[in-house]
Amino acid sequence: KAGVTQTPRYLIKTRGQQVTLSCSPISGHRSVSWYQQTPGQGLQFLFEYFSETQRNKGNFPGRFSGRQFSNSRSEMNVSTLELGDSALYLCASSDDRAYEQYFGPGTRLTVT
Amino acid sequence: AQSVTQLDSQVPVFEEAPVELRCNYSSSVSVYLFWYVQYPNQGLQLLLKYLSGSTLVKGINGFEAEFNKSQTSFHLRKPSVHISDTAEYFCAVSDYSGYSTLTFGKGTMLLVSP
Numbered sequence: 001k002a003g004v005t006q007t008p009r010y011l012i013k014t015r016g017q018q019v020t021l022s023c024s025p026i027s028g029h030r031s032v033s034w035y036q037q038t039p040g041q042g043l044q045f046l047f048e049y050f051s052e053t054q055r056n057k058g059n060f061p062g063r064f065s066g067r068q069f070s071n072s073r074s075e076m077n078v079s080t081l082e083l084g085d086s087a088l089y090l091c092a093s094s095d096d097r098a099y100e101q102y103f104g105p106g107t108r109l110t111v112t
Numbered sequence: 113a114q115s116v117t118q119l120d121s122q123v124p125v126f127e128e129a130p131v132e133l134r135c136n137y138s139s140s141v142s143v144y145l146f147w148y149v150q151y152p153n154q155g156l157q158l159l160l161k162y163l164s165g166s167t168l169v170k171g172i173n174g175f176e177a178e179f180n181k182s183q184t185s186f187h188l189r190k191p192s193v194h195i196s197d198t199a200e201y202f203c204a205v206s207d208y209s210g211y212s213t214l215t216f217g218k219g220t221m222l223l224v225s226p
Binding site: 004033035042043044048056058090092099100101102103104105 | 148155163202215216218219
């Protein structure tokens with residue numbers, strides 16, 4: 001099976017702009033989770049989608065949002081970008097058992 | 113809520129030496145436990161997991177980990193490391209809620225030198 005794919009891999013944006021990141025899960029996986037990774041805060045959970053519904057949410061401001069489509073692909077949006085949003089954004093998918101997650105290579109976002 | 117503590121931010125070791133990466137967790141409920149590895153400029157790869165049963169679990173690349181409920185620990189071990197094991201290792205927990213939410217430790221950088 002093909003793994004989790006994320007596009008784009010690298011992105012440079014300016015403060016105040018918005019950005020959309022995309023994630024395609026492993027075929028058959030209906031759960032998609034998003035994580036932010038920074039040197040200071042480490043890996044932090046953003047949100048999880050299951051069958052097009054947000055099932056769980058981390059402690060991030062409302063500027064961070066997401067959605068999931070009927071084919072399980074997911075997008076994450078960050079509006080009004082801040083310098084502190086610079087991070088590696090990782091997407092992970094899992095099957096209905098939710099025991100383990102498979103991660104994509106991530107999107108490296110740099111905000112200038 | 114859960115939390116994970118990885119006691120060492122960096123562990124330097126010589127090639128072919130044994131290594132142990134320490135992980136302690138805190139949770140008011142039962143948890144699943146995981147170790148992930150991250151190579152430079154890559155995502156996370158699952159090394160091994162503990163869901164139930166035998167407390168000694170074996171994973172990929174010769175790694176193993178032991179779940180100790182009384183000490184709330186899940187330390188990762190390898191009897192003989194290779195240069196290619198140089199990477200960052202993350203311990204993570206998930207509760208039984210059925211939601212796919214992982215709580216990660218801060219990571220341990222394993223530095224293997226010849």
